[in-house]
Amino acid sequence: MKVLIGAALAVIAAIVVPVIALAGIVLLEGDAKAIESDGGGGLRNVPAEFRPWILKADAACPEPEMTPALLASQLWSESKFKTTKEEATSYANAQGPAQFIPDTWATWGRDDDGNGQTSPWDIGDALMAQGRMMCSLLKQAKASGYGDDPRALALAGYNAGWGWVDYYKGVPPPTFANGETYGYVHDILNDLPRFQGPGQLEVSGTGSGADALRKAATRIGTPYAWGGGTPSGPSTGYCDGTNGYLNGACSASTTEGFDCSSLVQYAYWDNIKLPRVASEQYGATSDRPVARDNLQPGDLLFWSHGGSGSIYHIAMYAGDGKVLHAPRTGKNVEIVPLATAMPERDYYGATRP
Structure with a gap:
């Protein structure tokens, strides 16, 4: 998620419609699917430390368009699964693996991993916040009546702000912000098969x-x-x-x-x-x-x-x-x-x- 162009801030402030918070999300304590295989929960090519949180974020969202692969592909686009401040801080001060700017983090961030702090650098906190925001945007996209794929609309809202989606009545065109949002949406949806299970290796047993x-x-x-x-x-x-x-x-x-x-x-x-x-x-x-x-x-x-x-x-x-x-x-x-x-x-x- 990035602030696209500094000159547009005043316009964004004028047209952005606040994202409606999704109530009643249930956070799961565990997910047995997460340890079945490389493709646990229909997910593959995701670092092990990210997998359980992606599956939890997906399970917490009732919208059927939300999938583990969608969240994984979005994370790949945002940060390539990086977690350090040197590697996962954008030019617009978007922070952490899910690339939250501070104002947006203040809305969606919680101490989901229970370590006593709410941080966009904590994998659990960041991914659950990503899931909450995407879930709300998917709900808003389906209610909008715009003709685009709800996943595309939600991703555009995550990247540019829902106000620009309203302004264009859909995903902003390639002429907007040098094509950043248009390319972001295209790349994430195009990369979905890379993260969809099953994986290449099934591992049974414990230990x-x-x-x-x-x-x-x-x-x-x-x-x-x-x-x-x-x-x-x-x-x-x-x-x-x-x-x-x-x-x-x-x-x-x-x-x-x-x-x-x-x-x-x-x-x-x-x-x-x-x-x-x-x-x-x-x-x-x-x-x-x-x-x-x-x-x-x-x-x-x-x-x-x-x-x-x-x-x-x-x-x-x-x-x-x-x-x-x-x-x-x-x-x-x-x-x-x-x-x-x-x-x-x-x-x-x-x-x-």
């Missing part, structure tokens, strides 16, 4: 391994970045003279993603705080080896050029003879057969964190 695999599966499609990735999510990496290059250029320094070991660290954090690099992850878990014919989802698999001191790759067992891993520069996080993930001769063994 730290299954939970870690579910979390890692939310990052399928994330680029590989040598040296990139933290327990909080993807980040840019670096090149070391040998690794991180693509077509002669340092790809890692401009790519936000994971390498093989940071993906595993991210997947198990906070439940198990594994070290950062693959050889150290092997050292931290080598006292719990697992035979290849006894692998369980979430087990760690290692490849080496010769001995524990030469481990160069780590993956997570995904069941059915497959692994989930971040393979190499130029590739994305993916699911592939164990037998072909890396050279078979280099397979060193498996452990269970």
